[in-house]
Amino acid sequence: MSLIIRRIAVDGFRKFRTPFAIEGLAEGLNIVIEPNESGKSTLLEALRAAFFVRHNTRNQLAQSFAPHGEAVGPEIKVGFDVDGAPWTIMKRFLRSPSVEITGPEGRAQGEEAETRLNTLLGSVRDTSRNGDISTYGALGLLWIAQTEALSVSAPGQIVRDTIASTLEAEVGSIMGGEAYRRVRARVDAQFGLYWTPTGQKKGRQTEAHERAQRAEAAVREAAERLAALERSFTELEASRRRLKSVQREIADNTDVQTRKDLTASLEIARAAAQILSTRKAEQEAATGKFSSLADLKDRHEMAIAARDTAMAALQAARERRAEVAEVLARAKDKAATARIGLDSARTERQVARSALTAGEGRLRLSRRLAAITSARRRHEELLALEKQHRDAEVLAATAISAKSITVLEEHDRAVAEAQAIVNAGATRITVSGQVEGITLDGQPMSIGEWALTRTAHIRFGAAELIVTPPAAAASAEETLASALRKRKTALEELGVEDLAAARTRNEAARDAAAELRTLKARIAAVTPADDVLALTAGAEALKLFMSELEEAPGQDDNASPDIPKLTEALETADSNLARAEGVLDSAIGALRRAEEEDAPLATTEAGAVSDLANATSMIKTIEARPEWATLDADLTKAGEIAAEAAVKLEDAKRDATAHDVTAINRKIEVIDARVRTSAEARTKLETEIARLEGTIESEGGLGLADRAAAAGEEAEAARAALQRVTEDADTLKLLRDTLEAARNETSAKFLGPIAKRAKRYIAQLLPDCELTFSEDLALSSVVRAGVDEHCASLSRGTQEQLAVLTRIAFADMLIEQGKPVSLILDDPLAYSDDGRLDTMIEILSEVATRMQVILLTCRDRAFRHVPGNRLMMAPS
Template sequence: MSLYLRRIAIDGFRKFREAMAIEGLTDGLNIVIEPNETGKSTVLEALRAAFFVRHGTKNQLAQSFAPYGEAVGPEIQVSFDADGAPWTVTKRFLRGASIEVTGPQGKAQGEEAEARLHALLGSVRDTSQRGDAGSYGALGLLWVAQAEALTVTGPGQIVRDTVRSTLEAEVGSIMGGPAYARVRTRIDEQYGRYWSPTGQKRGRQNEARERVEQAEAAARDASERLAGLERTFSELESARSRLKVVHREIADDTDVQARKDLTASLETARAAAQILATRRAEHEAISAKTRNLEDLVDRHRKATDERTSAELALEAARSRRAEVREGLATAQQRLADARSALEAARTARQEARRALSAGEELLRTSRRRSAVSAARARHAELVDLERLQVEAAALTATLIPAKAMDAIEANERLVAEARAARAAGATRVALVGDAAGILIDGEPMAIGERTLSGETRVRFGNAELIITPPAGAASAEGALSSALERQASAFADLGLTSLAEARARNDTARDAVGELRTIAARIAAVTPADDVIGLASGPDALKLFIVELVDEDEAVEADIPDVALLTAKLEAADTALARAEGAQESAVEALRRAEKEDAPLASAEAGAASTLANANGQIETIEGRPEFPTLAADVVRAREQTAEAAVKLEEATRDATAHDPAAITRRIETIDARVKAAGEARVKLEMDVARLEGTVESEGGKGLADREAGAREEAEAARAALQRITEESDTLKLLRDTLDEARDETSAKFVGPVAKRAKRHIERLLPGCDLSFSEDLTLEAVVRGGISEGCGDLSRGTQEQLAVLTRIAFADMLLEQGRPVSLILDDPLVYADDARLDLMIEILSEAAERMQVVLLTCRDRAFRHVPGNRLSMARILLDGV
C-alpha cells in the first residue's frame, strides 16, 4: 500500500517560530518550491519527528526541536491516508509533551498511540540520542534529507528483512524469515548464557572457571601446608646437627693459645715501630735544617744578582727620560697656546650668535605686527560676512516646503477648474444703458456682465425678473467656494496673499541658499591659518584670537639689521671655532703622544728603583743574621748530619718491617670474630630448634594429608565440569556461526532479484550496465564494458542518481509486500546535468503513478516545466494552538 500525506502543520519547531502548514498534497507528484532558508529541510525533520521520535523523550535530538532561545513545546500535525483509511497524528515535544493518533480504530494517546504508529509504519522505537534512520523502517530509507543521497547506501535491517520476506518465494528459502527468527532467538538465549554479544566468555563459563580456580587454589594451599610440615621436620633435624657442630667448635681451645702468641708478638712490633718513628723524626729535623741553610744561601745569591740588574736598568731609564723631557715641554706649551686661541674663538662665536638672535627677534616682531594687523582687517571683513550670512539664513528659512507648495499649486488648479466649471454651467447676463432703479438680489445693479450661479431676482420698479440657472451651476459655485477657502487657509498659514507671492518668496529663498554657499566660501577665504601668529584656520579661531589679543606697542619700529650678514658672521665664527678646536685636538694628541712615550720610561725607572731597593733590603737582612758569617761551614756540617740520620732511619725501618703490628692485629681480630660468630650461631640455632619443635607440635595433629587429598579431588571435579561446559558453549557457538553462514548464503540468493528490479531503473540511466550488490543489499559497483566501477569512484552526480533509483527499486518491492511507502526527496539531483535531470524527472514522474512523491526544492527553473501538484508553505493558526 502507499502512504499519502495530505496536510502538514508545524508550530514552534526550530525555525518555524510561528505556525506554518502545507496543504493540498495529492496522490502523485507534489513539488514544493521555496527559496533557501525558508525551512524545507525543517519540514522533513518535523515529519520524521511526528512519526518516529517518541513524544516524551528529552534526548539531544528532541532538545534541538525548540527554536533557539525559546522555551516552548514544538508541535506537529500530520494528516495522511494509509491503506485507504484517513489518519491524523498530533505530537508535542518537551513542554506539555503529548501524542494523539486518530485512525480507523478511533483515537489513541500516549504509548498506545506510539505503538499504533510503529505497527502501521513497520518501524521500531528509536533509542539513539540523535536519531537512527535505520529504526524508521521503509520511510527511513525513502524520506531522504538534504545531502543524504549524495552517496549510495544500503537499506536498514528492517527494510532488508521485509525485502527478504518478499523474495522468499522466489529464492526458495525461509532463512531470514519468521521461522529462522524463532530458531535463532532460542539459540541466542542459550548462547547468551555462555557468551557475550561480542563473543567474550561469560555466565556459566565464567562460573565454572571461577569454581576451578577456587578449587585449585584450595588444593595448592593444602599441598603447600603439607609440604611445609614435611620441610619443618627436615629443617629441625638439620638445625640439631648444626648445633652439635657449633658446640664442638666452642669447646676447642686452639684459638685461645694462638691469640696469646699473637699478643706477645704485637708488643715486640709496637716497640720496633716506636724506634722507627723516633729515627724518622730525627731525620726530618736534620733535613729541614739543611734545607733552610741552603735556601738562605740561594736567596743571598739571587738578591745580589737582582741588585746588579736593577742598577743597570735604572741608569738606562734615567738616560732615556732625559731625552724625552724636551719634547714633552714643547707639547705642553703648544697645548696652552691652542687653548687660548679656542677661548677667543668661542667668545667671538657667542657674540655673533647674540647679534643674530637679536636680529631674528626684531624680524619676528615685525612679521607678527604685520600678521596681527592683517588678522584685524580679516576679522572686520568676517563680521560683515557673518551679518550677511545671518540675513541670508533668515531668507532661506522663509522657503516654503515642497509639500506645502505642491498643496498651494494643487489648490490653485482646483480654483481654476472650479471657476471653469462654474463658467460652463452658470448663466451670464449683461446690463447696458441706464441702471437707475434696477436692483439685483436687493442691491443696485451695476453696468456690465455678471455670472449667475444660483437663483437671482432682478427688480425693475414694481416688476421682478427671476433667473434660475441650471442645477449644476450651484454645485460648481460650492466647489469654487470650497477651493477658495482652502486656498485662503493655506495662504493664511504661510502668511501669503497669492500664489505669485509664494513663488516670489521661494525664488528669494533659493537665491539666499546660493548666497549662503558664496558667503561660506568667502568666510573660508578670509579665515586662513597663519603660522606666524599661531592662528588656526576657521572663523572661530580668528574671533578667539582677536578676543584674546593683547594690545601691542605699535611704536615706530627699530631698524631691522641684515640677518643674512649676521648669519654669515656667525658661520665665519663657527669656522674659526672649528679650526681652534682642531688645533687644540692636535696639541692634545701631540701631548698625549709625548706622555705616552714618557709613561713607560717613567714606569721602567720606578720599577728599576723599586727592584734595587728590594734587593738591597734582602741583602742587608740576610747578611745581618747571626749565622751568616759561618753559613758555608754550617751548610757542610748539616749535610753530613743528614746522611748519618738517613743511615739510622734505614736500620730502624728494617727492624720494624720484621714485625708488622697491623697484620698481627688483623689475625687477632679474625680469631675474636670467629669466636663471636660461633656464639651467635649457637644462640640462633637454639632459637630455630625451639621454633621448629613448636611448629611440628601445632601442625602435626591437623590432618593436613587428608585435607590435601580432598582438595585435590575437588579440583579434579571442577576441571571436569569446566571441560563439559566449555564443550557445550563451543557447540552453541558453532551452531550459531553455522546458522549465520547459512543465512549469509541465503542472503546472497536475494541479491539476484534485487539487482533485477534495480536494473530496470538504472539501465535507463546507464544503458548496458550490470549491477553488483553486497550481502546487505547495498549497491557496491556498476559493471560497464566488462569493467567494474565502485560506487565510491563514480562522480557525485552519478552517485546521487543511483541512490535515488535504488530507493525507487526498494520502494516497488515494499509496495509488493503491502508496506506503507512514500518518497520524499529534499533538494534532489543537485549535481545532475540537463539531460540526466530530464531523465530523472521522467523516472520520478512514472514512480509518482505508483506512490506519492514529494520534492522539496529551491530550483524553480529546473522544475518549472514539470507537471505536478505545486505547493507552498503558508503561515496559519494551528487548530487548538
C-alpha cells in the first residue's frame, strides 16, 4: 500500500509563526535543499505531530509546538494519498484543540478521527511526555529525524509484530509446530503458578514461603512466652530485694538534719547578696554620672573643632566659585549666540525645502497633465476598440455548434435518401408530341418524363387514363415528407435557409472569434499601467479614472522648475544647518563643562554652610546647659565618688563569696532529689512486683510448654512443603529455559529472510559481508573477512548508512504486508564520504521506484546532480 504525502501546511508551529506550506510533493524521489535554520526539521516534526500526537494532549512535547513567547494554537494541515485514495487531516493544539480527517469514508472529528488515523497508519496511542516513536508504527521507523540514524537500533514492537507475520509465512513451522505450542502453553501455565513473567516468585511458592514464615513465627512466639514466664519468676525475686533496700534508705534521718543546717546558712548568704546588689547599684550610678559629664565636655571640644573646619572650607569654596563664575558667563553668551545662528540656519533650510517641494509639485503636475492627455487619447481609442469587440462578440455568438451542423447534415442526408427511395419506387411516364388538352389531375401536362408516386388521373379530351403506382411508393412519399418537415424545423430553429447558409454563418462567427482575440490584445496594449496617475493596467481602471476625472485639466503655463538648482540650494542649507548645530553643540559642551565645574563647588559651599551652622548650634546648646558653668568642678567630684563606690563594691563581693547562695541551694536540691528518687523507686518497685505476680498467675496455667512443642512440629511440616514447592518451581523454570534455548537455536532461520533483504542493499556498500541480527530484529554485527565487527564499533558514517539501509529492508517487508509506507530522511548521510554517498544515492533512487522518498537536506553540492522532484520552502 502506497503512502504519498502531497501537501504540508503549518501555522504558528515553532519557528513558523506565519502560515507556511510546501506543495507539489509527488511519488518517487522528492528533494528539498534549503540552508540551515530554514525549518526542514520543524517540518518533519509537524508531520509527526499531525499523524501521531493527540490533538487534546498538553504534555511537554505539545507545549513545545507553540512559538517561543507566543500564546497561540499551532495548526497543521496535511494532504496525502493512501493506496490511491485522497485523505486530508487538520489538527490544532493547545488553544481550542481540534482534529478533522477526511477520506473515502467521509469526514470525522475528535476521538473518532484519532481512532480512524491510528487504524489507517497502524499506530497506537502515545501516552509519553516527550513522544515515543515506537508507538508511531512503521512511519516512526521510516521518518528519520536528524541524528536518529547515527546508530543502528531495533524497530518498535508494532513493526516487529507486523514483520513477524511475514517471516512466519516464509519460514513455516521453524518456530515450532502445533505440538510445540501446546507444550509451551502448558509449561507457561504451570510456570505462571510459581513465577512471575520477570522470574520473581509468586503463587504456590509465595504461599509455601508464607506458611513456613507463619510456622516459624509461631515457634518463636511460643518460645518467647515460655522464656518470659521463667524471667518473670527471677525478676519478681530481684524486685522484692530492691524494695527492701529502698525502704531502709527512706527510714534513715541523716539527710533531714543536713538539710536543716543548710537552710540556716542560706539566710546568712541571702543577706550578703542583698548588700552586694546595693553596692553594685551605687557604683553604676557614680560611674554613669562621671561618664555623662566627661561626654559633655568631649562633645563641646569636637563642636569647636568642626566649626573652625567648616569656616575654612566655606572661605575656600567661595573664592573658587568666584573664579569659575566669569568662565560660566562667557559660555552662556556663546551658547546664546550659537542658538540664534542655528535658528537662522533652520529658517534658511525650511525656505529651501519649501522651494524644492513646490518645484517638485509643479514637475509632478506637468507630468500628470501630460499623462491625463495621453489617457484621454487612449480612452477614446479604447471605446472604439470595445465597440468593435462588442460587434465581434455578437457575431461570434451566432456560431452554430458542431452538433447542430451534424444534425443538419443528417437531415439533408435523410431527405436525399428518402428522395432516392421515392424516385426508385415511382411509376415513370414520358410525354411527347402534341400535349394540348392533356391534363394530370386537372393540371396541364408538359413534354418530358414524369414520376408518379400516387394514383394519377390523366385526361385526353373525353378519355381518362388512371395510373396507380405500387403501394410502396406511397410510404416512401410519406418518409420523404417527414424528412423534409424535420429539415425545415431544424433550419427554422437555427434561423438559416439551408445547410450552406449555416456553414457560411459559422465561418463568419469563427472569423469574429479570432478577431476577438486580436481586439483583446489591442485593448490590453492601449490600457497599460501609469505610475504617474497611480493607474493600474486594464480597461476598467482606465474607464474608472476617466469617469472620476471632473473636468479637463488646464495647461501648465509655468516654466519647468530647475530641480537640480533647488536641490543644490537645499543641500547648501543642510550644510549650513549642520555647521550651526555643530557650533551650538560645542557651545553647549563648553557651558556644560563650566556648569559641571561650578556644581561641585556649589555643593561644597552649601555643605560648609550647613556644617558651620550645625557646629555653632551644638556649641550654643552645650553652653546653655545648667551644668556647664560648674562642669570642671562637678567632673572632679564625680570621679572621687566613683572611686569610693568601687572600693565599697569590692568589700561586698568578699562578704558574698564567703556565703554562696547558689552552692547552698544546689546541696539542698541534691538532698531533695535523693528523697524524691527513693520514693519514686519504691512506687515503681511495688508496681513492678504487682505486675509480675499477675503475669505469673495468668500465664502459669496456659500450658506454654505444650504450645511450643506443637508449634515446632508445624514448622517442620511447613519447611518440608516449602522444599517440595521449591523443587517443582525450579524444575518448571529449567524446562521453560530449555524450551527457550531450543527456540533461540531456530531464530537464525527466522532472521534469515531479514538478513537476505538487508544484504541486498548492504552488499552494494560493504561487499562480501555477512549480517547478524538480534532477537529484537536489530542489526548487531557485520562479518567481513572472518572478522565479526559489532555495529557499535563501526564509524559513525558506516553506522548511519547501515541504519538507513536496514530501515529500507524493513520498508520492503512492510510493503509486502500492505502497510502504508514512505521514507523521509532529514539531513541524511552527513558522515558519508563521496564514494559511499554516491552509492547511497543510487540505492535511494532505486527505492523511490517502489515508495515515496523525501530528502530534507542543506547540502546543495552533494545532491545537486540527483534527479528527482525538487521543491522550495516558501511562505504560503
